[in-house]
Every structure is written in structure tokens, then in C-alpha cells.
Amino acid sequence: MGAGIVQLMSLSARQGGDGPPPRGRVPSASEMLHGGCVIPGVGLPSGDEALCGADVLPVLPALRGLLPDGLPRGSVVAAADPGLLCLVLAAGASTAGSWCAIAGLPDLGVVAAADAGLDPGRLLLVADPGEGWPQVVASLLDGCELVILRPPTRPSAQVRRRLEAVTRRHGGVLVVAGDWDGAQCRVIVARQEWAGIGAGHGRLRARLVQVVTDGRGAAGRPRARWLWLPGPDGTVAVVAAGIGGGLEAGGLGVGGLEVGALDDGRDGDTGEVIAPWRGMSAG
């Protein structure tokens, strides 16, 4: 959707540059559509509502830096570990009124999910999807727009393709807590540090995490952001510039992770990640 805005602006800029603008009036949206200025299907975005559009599920505002387009319907998102990050990914859609299902996570902390923004009233839990879990997940995708899954067994390529097809057909989003080879987008927590607790005093209050996303197609460019997950007030928020840098300088002691010049939202949009996945698995 963001791409739509850019396209419109660049088109009108080019129009202005190439020839004299039409005198006296601005072309209406439908004229632009019929005149071929806007590619049909891209739609006309209008601010934030664009994120709740027909072909994406919204994400929490704090995650827009990582997933500027939200969660595209019909896609598979792989988060390396089950944990708060999976729940936070689903929270935006749940807040916007979608039903969510969580399969294969008998030890889910529902209170944490509710605090993250998942509405417990629109949540289905299938703790043990059993042997026929692909069938169960396919049924859940029929009813719920977002399904969080930890596969009980490693899925074969055939099962993966089938579930991806089901996800596309129903226009849902499948968030996998684990590995998924064909995932459109992968999200991991690269580093984390807890705040508020010392040696025998204090208590856990907040956690600073560096979340890295990577993927195929439109989501292809690796991005990294420092987030409060959760913050001191329990919400997910973007860390103000400077705090994350201090942490990096202080050294978090995450062994084996080679992170190059990351696009972490502080020094412009260009950046490069040197194989964070390989680094994680090696470390």
C-alpha cells in the first residue's frame, strides 16, 4: 500500500515535469484510474486505513518499521521461536477485530498474549493438534484470519505447499513458530536484554530486543529495529534513538552473531545484514 502512495506521487511529479499540468483542475481519482495512471488492484491508499485494507492484516504501530506493509494475506511468516514475538505479530490483527487461532502451543502464556493486544474473546487454542495437524490447521485457517502454529513434527515439502495453498485460498496469515522453508517473511529476535533486575534486587520490568526481518519479494530487504518488548508500561514500543546504541556499545554478549551495518532505523534506510540466520544457528 505504501508503494501505491509512492507511485502516485512519482507519477504526478513526472507529469508536472514532462509537460504543462492540466489547467484549472486536478484529475480525480477515478479519472486517474481509467486514464491508466494507477495500476488497478493497487487501490487508492488513504493513510493508516490502507494497512487494514483487503489484502493485508494490520500490525501494531511499533512494528511498522519492520513490516511497513503489514502482514500480506495469504503469506507465511516464520518466527524462529515461540514466544512473545509471535503473539505481538498477531496482536495488530486481533486488535482490528480478526479471530486468531493458536495451534501446538500448550504452554502459551495467555496473560502475556492478552497484554500484547490479543483479544482473548477472539482466540481459539488447540493445544495438541495431534497427528493430523495439517488438517487441523487447514480447518482453522478457514475460520480464523491469523493462525499461529508450532508444527508438532517437521513438515514435509508437500504438507508445506498444501498449507501455503490453503493460506492463500482463505486469505489468512500463517505465523509459524519455527522453521518454514517457503516463508515470505522471517522474523527473529537477534539480541535481547532485560531491564529492571539486578543481582538480588529489583524485578523484571522491560526488555529491549533487536528484531530482524528478512524475506522474499516486497519484504526482501532486511530490516532491524530496537523495540521494547514489552516496555516498562507493558506495551510494545519503538526504542528512542540512542538507547539501543548504548546497548550495542555495552556489548550484549550474544555469541556468534555477526551483524553488519544494519538498517536499524537510525542511520538512514540503506543497510545490509550479514547472514543473521547463519549466525544464530552457529551460535
Place this chain on the structure above:
Amino acid sequence: MSKARGGPRRVLAVWCPDWSPDAPVAGPEARAFEQVVSAVAEFCPRVEVVRPGICAIGAEGPARYFGGEEALVRKITDTVNALGVVCRAGVADGLFAAQLAARFPAWAAPSGAGPRAGPSGAGPSGAGPSGVVVTPGRTAAFLAPYPVSVLDVPGLADLLPRLGIWTLGDFARLPAADAANRFGMPGVRAHRLARGLDPRPLAPRQPSADLSVHVDFDPPADQAEPVVFAAKALAERMQAGLAARGLACVRVQVQAACEDGRDITRLWRHDGLLSALAVAERVRWQLDSWRTGQDARRSGPGQDARRSGPGPSGPGTSDPGEAGLAGGIIRLRLIPDQLVRDEGRQLGLWGDAVISDRVARAATRVQAMLGHEAVMQPVLAGGRDPAEQVTLVPFGDSRAPFRPAGRPWPGRIPAPAPATVYPVPLAARVTDDSGDAVAVTGRAVVSAPPARLSAAGGPWLTVTAWAGPWPVTERWWAAASARRRARFQLVTGDGNAWLAAVQDGQWLIEASYD
């Protein structure tokens, strides 16, 4: 008909306090209640199960037979007590007053002089400590001192006191037309209850057509699952048939006929509110309870008579879908009972979470694959540790948590909540720098700072930060759930944070903050 036309019938309600109204209304509860229902059914065949914990019978016939209502109350309570179940009974005009008489006789006797001393001598004529019998025709006077919260109409319970109406007597004094104007249909029903009438006048005419619906099973169904599945479609048909005539039923009779000629018949409270799914659920309870009742009878009388408790550990909670039904079901019939005019139900403009058909269909399909309790919906509850703060309710069941949320729990684990809560805590080992296990004394003093942690036999992790111990002693008055723990929060070198506890010298990992 001994009573004046239009007045409510005499009803005897039996209330068993073991089944808390807040407890999850799940299969095991309903199954365990079956023995009480069977005992009451010895006196009157048409026992109506209001919900697990409360059942009711029409009192007129049995009272004549057993020599008066007091005698009937004594006989029934004695029979149920003989099963080892505590119960109280109440007799009054109409179900609402009878339930109150059984549950809260103390309101009627604020002086503490026993149930015999009613307010201004008007109300109950006593029947000993086991029950209260309200004199016929004095039900309104009996109800007058009760607070309006007993009406159990959520909108009215807090609105009426703000208008200065504290008791049912105050409310009943309002003109009926004004109650209808101000509070709508729920108000009219509540007002009728407060005046000691039935909530809705019975539709006096007999139904011209047979509104019961049935389905035959050929070959006979020997598993509960297909019967329950058919019950849902059957309930939809029954509802459609009633709706086409603008009627709703107060109760629904579920009748399952067995291959060997026996009938399993039970009345369930309906009030036009049960969805097809909920009716199917009651069919499941009925079949389950009937089967466990059979098992109990086979294993010896009186042995399984005591309620086995709602927990998953009780002997009566074996998986309902697995064992077969002894004697296949050949016919299932749903008979709507006590027809009333359907006044409809207005859904709130905001706030009512309406479960869409699509979600219900998906959840039901998964339930058909994995069993009823495989698809849960979480309800936030009260408690100190993260596992207690959630009650899981099977999809389609009613959703009141055992310990309601939003009450103060001193000593609860502070926010943020852990993202992973282990259903069974992991055994762990925590040592200090020299490799000795860290212990906590009875006065909550740590022997040495924790330095290393190994969870569930995993690798040793360095503890980089820790907080605690936070001692908690819970429910020392109940031996089964009593617990004495000292909790810690530990942060390990890999960046993860853990909620750990020491109980009886053993370290446990309760949750991970990951």
C-alpha cells in the same frame, strides 16, 4: 389444577452447594450431578436440570403423595444426603423463588432465628434446616427482602440500586407498565419474577402441530460422537420449527431411545436462549453421565456415589469420546416443553462478541476431529501465578471463570507476564558459585546467590541477574491445593528470563519470559 389460573406452579428446587455457580460448566460437573438427578427422579419422573448443581421438580403431585411439602423436602434431602452430597431444598410458587428458598434462606430470616421466622411472619413456613417451604400465595412477600442482584440480569443489577431500588420488594412496587417502558423486555421479565410470577406467561393454547423432532440411527449409534453431531442439526430444526410459529420453549426434553428398549430422558432449561450447539452439548452431557452412571452401578453401588470433583484427575472424567455406549442409540428426539411466545433478544450495539458462523464452523470441525475439549477459549481469571490467571473453556461452553479476574491478589507475580507458562513446572537445578544447591530457609533467606541454572536436565546456564525470594503461602486451609513456595526471577546468560520457585527444597521452572 388446585391453583388459581395463571399463577405459577408449586416448584421444589434442590440446590447442591458443591457445584459452584462460578465453576466451569463442563462435562465432568454435569456427569457427577447425574446421581443427584437420579435420586430426585425417584420422587418425580420429570426432573428439570436447571444447571449442574440445581434441579427442580413440580411439587404438587409428589407432595400429595408423600404427605405434604415439608415431608417431601425432608425425604428428598435425606435421600440426596445419603449419597454423600450436601443439598438444600426449597419449595415456592415458581422456579425462581424455589431456587432462592433453597440457596439463600438466610435472607428471609435476618434475625438468625431459623427459617421458621419469616419477615413480618409472612414468608416461609419452615421445614427444618434442610429446606424452606414458602406458603402458597406468599411468594411475593417472601421475595421482597432479597436484593435486586439475585435477579441475575446484568444490566439491572447495578442500575436499579443507583435508582434507589435495592430490594425485590421495592422493584415489585413499581407499576409494571413503567418497568416495561424503562427497562424493556428484560425488565418486564425481572419485574414478573420480583412479583413472584413466572417470567413469561405460558402460552395457554396447545400446540396444534407436533413440534418435536427426531432422528433415527440405523445401524444403532454406539458412540456418543455421531449422536451429538446429529443433535446439533436436530436442534437447529427444532428451533426453526418453533421460530416459524413465533414460539420459544422454556425447557427442552432430550429423549434417547436405546436398542434394548430403554429410554434416557432428561429435561434441560432452555429459555429460548440455547444455541443449537449448546443443545448438542447437553445431549453429550446426558449420554456421558448416563454412561458413567452405568459404569458406577456396574462397579458396585455407593462406591462412586460421592462426587469425584471437577478436576481432570477424578475417576469420573475418563475421555467421553472413547468408550462406547452400552446398547446403541436408535433414536434421538428433542421435544420442546412449555411453549411461550418468542419475544426475541436484542443484541447490544457494542460489546457483545458475536461468534461468526465461519469461526464456529471451523472450531466445530476441529472438535469433531479431536474431541470437544481440544478447542479451548481462554478466559482471564484471578490468581497469583501466571497459570492460575487463565481458565480454558471448551469452545461452545459457557464462560464464567472459577475465580473472577479484576480482584486484588496480593503477592501476585508483577507484570510483565511470561510468554511461556509450563502446564507442569519443569524440574530444575540451581547452584551457587561453588556448585552447591541454593536453598531457601523458612524465614525466606537465600543460602547463597544463584550462579548457575539447569532447567529440565538441560545445559548449565550462567545466572546474570536475579531477584527474590518472594515467599507465598496459599490456601493453607485446603489440604489439596495448599502451597508454600518461594519465587525467583532469574536472567541467564543467553538473555532469557525465567520464573523459578523453590518448593520443599526442589527448584521448579514455572514459566519463561522469552
